[in-house]
Amino acid sequence: MNNKLDPGQLKEGEDYYFTPEGYKCFTAQYHLKRGYCCKSGCRHCPYGFDKKTGTNKKQDK
Template identity: 55%
Template sequence: MSDELKPAAAAEPMEIEDGDIYFENGFMVFTEQYHLRRGYCCGSGCRHCPYREDESETGL
């Protein structure tokens, strides 16, 4: 199998702690506290991401 076809190494899962998530309309929502503990932006546009650019600057 070539290197291009191998799946990326999975990141180690973080343990969910009190205050890391809440549920809204059937969706699990990560809090800012969770994102800060994780330490980076995943690029998914999470509602409470402290790492994304100010929306007024990006035009979103």
């Protein structure tokens, strides 16, 4: 877990954006800064997690 990310320091448009429904959606850049996959099936998961299968589509390098 990366404790260096301060929620008050997140930048809109870089770390997240708001969906048309008003939800905050984290970007792939944010997920990479965080440093791990939360396995929640995030829209922009750079780790390739597939919530339906419970597996990663991308292989760790």
